[in-house]
Amino acid sequence: MKTLFVSWQDPITRSWYPIGMLSRDSDGFEFAYTRGAQMSENFQPLIQFKELDKRYRSEELFPVFANRLMNKSRAEYESMLEWLNLSSGDADPIQILAVSEGRRMTDDLCLFPRSDPNKNGDYVVNFFSHGIRYLDDESLARVSQLRRGEKLFLIPDEGNEHDSYALSLETGDLEFRVGFCPRFLVRDLHWLLAETGPNEVEVSVERVNPDAPLQLRLLCRVVAPWPESFEPFSSEEFQLLA
Numbered sequence: 001m002k003t004l005f006v007s008w009q010d011p012i013t014r015s016w017y018p019i020g021m022l023s024r025d026s027d028g029f030e031f032a033y034t035r036g037a038q039m040s041e042n043f044q045p046l047i048q049f050k051e052l053d054k055r056y057r058s059e060e061l062f063p064v065f066a067n068r069l070m071n072k073s074r075a076e077y078e079s080m081l082e083w084l085n086l087s088s089g090d091a092d093p094i095q096i097l098a099v100s101e102g103r104r105m106t107d108d109l110c111l112f113p114r115s116d117p118n119k120n121g122d123y124v125v126n127f128f129s130h131g132i133r134y135l136d137d138e139s140l141a142r143v144s145q146l147r148r149g150e151k152l153f154l155i156p157d158e159g160n161e162h163d164s165y166a167l168s169l170e171t172g173d174l175e176f177r178v179g180f181c182p183r184f185l186v187r188d189l190h191w192l193l194a195e196t197g198p199n200e201v202e203v204s205v206e207r208v209n210p211d212a213p214l215q216l217r218l219l220c221r222v223v224a225p226w227p228e229s230f231e232p233f234s235s236e237e238f239q240l241l242a
Contacts, residue, residue, distance in 0.1 A: 036237035068102035129179030
């Protein structure tokens with residue numbers, strides 16, 4: 001089974017909430033709401049999923065998520081797969097949404113994968129650097145100069161008024177900020193940094209896409225030990241309602 005969480009941004013407060021979980025198994029797809037859907041008075045159920053306490057099943061990917069996938073007939077489809085570091089053979093819909101986050105300009109939804117240990121028992125996640133559009137010209141130029149495998153550092157952005165857990169991504173010389181970790185990762189990364197030590201949480205450049213949109217410009221990879229007590233996405237807002 002492959003599982004993604006669905007996150008929604010409150011248009012009034014601009015806070016993000018995990019409001020649902022999308023899964024795929026041998027029989028098709030399932031969607032169910034999580035408790036995060038009840039944590040903002042401004043949230044309205046998605047059109048296809050009116051009842052918060054129901055599990056929804058479909059043999060095909062639900063349209064609200066399928067519409068976030070690029071049509072294979074488009075000329076830039078193969079380029080998009082390259083940007084995501086995927087090949088045609090392993091690019092199933094859930095995998096594409098997991099890496100691309102399924103973002104659209106027309107709504108406030110974002111998808112991200114549930115973390116599970118890899119075959120070596122490690123925590124391994126690929127993610128795109130966020131906030132690149134806010135970088136100055138010099139930092140943006142530095143992003144283009146990054147090379148695969150180059151080490152990056154996680155630096156707490158203590159002055160961030162929007163997210164007290166914010167972690168910026170900085171180059172090895174600590175001279176340039178090249179973006180931020182996605183919000184859906186930062187709490188777990190803070191826990192791992194405290195539990196295993198900063199030297200055990202390794203972040204590196206996985207891919208740079210100079211010709212891609214800014215949100216797909218810098219693909220990063222984080223690798224860390226998976227302690228026995230580590231339970232990612234275990235807070236109340238991630239618990240299913242159904």
